[in-house]
Amino acid sequence: MTTNLNGKNVVLGVTGSIAAYKAADLTSRLVKEGARVNVILTTSASKLIGPLTFAGLTHRQVTTDLFEPTSDMGMDHITLAKQADLIIVAPCTANTVARIAHGEANDALTTTILATEAPVLIAPAGDAHMFVNKTVLANIELLRDQGHLVVGPMEGRLASGLIGGGRLEEPDRLIQYARQLLGTDGDYAGRRVIITAGGTQEAIDPVRVITNRSSGKMGYALAEAARDRGAEVTLVTAPTSLPDPAGMEIVNVVSTSDMRAAVLSMCAEADLLAMPAAVSDFRPASVSNRKIKKGDLPELSLALEKNEDWLPLATGPRLVKVAFAAETENLLENAAEKLRNKGTQLIVANDVSDPDAVFGSETNTVTIIDDAGGQESLPTMDKFDVANRILDRAVVYLSAPG
Numbered sequence: 001m002t003t004n005l006n007g008k009n010v011v012l013g014v015t016g017s018i019a020a021y022k023a024a025d026l027t028s029r030l031v032k033e034g035a036r037v038n039v040i041l042t043t044s045a046s047k048l049i050g051p052l053t054f055a056g057l058t059h060r061q062v063t064t065d066l067f068e069p070t071s072d073m074g075m076d077h078i079t080l081a082k083q084a085d086l087i088i089v090a091p092c093t094a095n096t097v098a099r100i101a102h103g104e105a106n107d108a109l110t111t112t113i114l115a116t117e118a119p120v121l122i123a124p125a126g127d128a129h130m131f132v133n134k135t136v137l138a139n140i141e142l143l144r145d146q147g148h149l150v151v152g153p154m155e156g157r158l159a160s161g162l163i164g165g166g167r168l169e170e171p172d173r174l175i176q177y178a179r180q181l182l183g184t185d186g187d188y189a190g191r192r193v194i195i196t197a198g199g200t201q202e203a204i205d206p207v208r209v210i211t212n213r214s215s216g217k218m219g220y221a222l223a224e225a226a227r228d229r230g231a232e233v234t235l236v237t238a239p240t241s242l243p244d245p246a247g248m249e250i251v252n253v254v255s256t257s258d259m260r261a262a263v264l265s266m267c268a269e270a271d272l273l274a275m276p277a278a279v280s281d282f283r284p285a286s287v288s289n290r291k292i293k294k295g296d297l298p299e300l301s302l303a304l305e306k307n308e309d310w311l312p313l314a315t316g317p318r319l320v321k322v323a324f325a326a327e328t329e330n331l332l333e334n335a336a337e338k339l340r341n342k343g344t345q346l347i348v349a350n351d352v353s354d355p356d357a358v359f360g361s362e363t364n365t366v367t368i369i370d371d372a373g374g375q376e377s378l379p380t381m382d383k384f385d386v387a388n389r390i391l392d393r394a395v396v397y398l399s400a401p402g
């Protein structure tokens with residue numbers, strides 16, 4: 001899987017918070033995604049975690065002192081500020097929040113931030129009382145006014161033993177926000193994108209449902225890929241075991257009719273609707289409002305009625321639609337027919353005759369069919385890479401931004 005962090009120059013500022021140890025995890029994840037990471041430690045951070053940890057993870061020198069440059073060019077802050085595609089400050093103390101907010105330049109980190117044109121992602125952390133302090137909150141607002149993306153702090157258990165709002169946002173979500181910032185000027189910038197995901201559930205009684213084997217991974221990958229290309233994404237998701245992706249609106253639904261209501265309410269304003277969710281074709285004709293007991297009946301047969309196909313009802317002045325067809329036989333014929341019947345611009349045909357190769361898997365093998373009859377068969381690839389190939393095809397259908 002290749003994300004937009006690959007090959008990017010990221011400056012990671014680490015400040016004197018007890019959460020500084022989590023910056024090592026963040027660094028390792030950034031490096032794994034292919035970023036070149038230059039770490040700047042504040043003097044306080046250096047007392048909590050050593051530069052050697054970051055040097056070991058990044059294979060690069062770590063800047064700790066404005067007046068003891070590590071690069072040949074003499075001025076680390078200027079070199080780093082210029083080279084940076086993105087600056088992240090995580091964790092960011094209340095002190096450094098104040099210093100950035102007020103334009104101070106009294107160490108390598110704050111001087112680099114003043115001197116850069118790169119986007120800045122700031123993740124504050126500290127004890128709960130700090131982040132209800134009016135001055136700290138006003139400083140955070142200043143950071144937002146300056147155009148920085150401030151993420152967290154989050155609610156949870158803190159190092160002090162308090163439960164409250166001071167936790168550093170989780171490193172894997174910070175990575176996602178970083179990708180979102182890097183994609184701000186992408187080919188989906190300013191586009192509203194709706195993605196459906198997961199397998200809908202149709203109730204039989206209060207404890208039993210009819211559902212399917214969709215894991216939601218393809219839909220989540222599409223939502224993340226669209227976010228990383230600048231889109232404003234709404235993910236309409238049936239229950240899955242996946243964590244919520246960062247940097248998008250999440251609408252949780254259960255049944256096909258919930259999903260239908262959520263999606264149809266948004267289409268008028270949307271540019272793209274992609275529907276990898278596995279929606280139930282049938283639902284129980286009647287739902288018992290109490291648990292059906294084994295002893296109640298000698299056997300149980302379920303009468304099912306059809307869920308109406310609502311994709312044709314999803315319309316909007318700018319809406320481009322991508323349907324998905326999971327088939328076990330005559331894949332391409334069935335998918336092409338579905339595309340004609342549903343009036344979508346693209347359909348992604350997915351052979352599920354070997355369900356273990358698709359459901360829950362990290363990879364997928366699909367053929368993309370377009371409304372002119374063109375077919376593109378992709379090799380087996382990571383679902384995130386498949387998502388980007390689908391978005392490459394869909395972008396050409398979008399109307400001129402207006």
Ligand SMILES: Cc1cc2nc3c(=O)[nH]c(=O)nc-3n(C[C@H](O)[C@H](O)[C@H](O)COP(=O)(O)O)c2cc1C
Nearest residue numbers: 015016017018042044045093094095096125126127
């Ligand atoms: C063990 C320890 C943990 C600390 N954790 C935090 C923290 O999580 N958040 C915070 O705002 N300050 C925290 N502080 C206070 C900061 O280290 C202090 O305000 C310092 O001046 C911050 O400097 P810096 O912003 O340049 O890194 C902590 C201090 C100590 C001694």
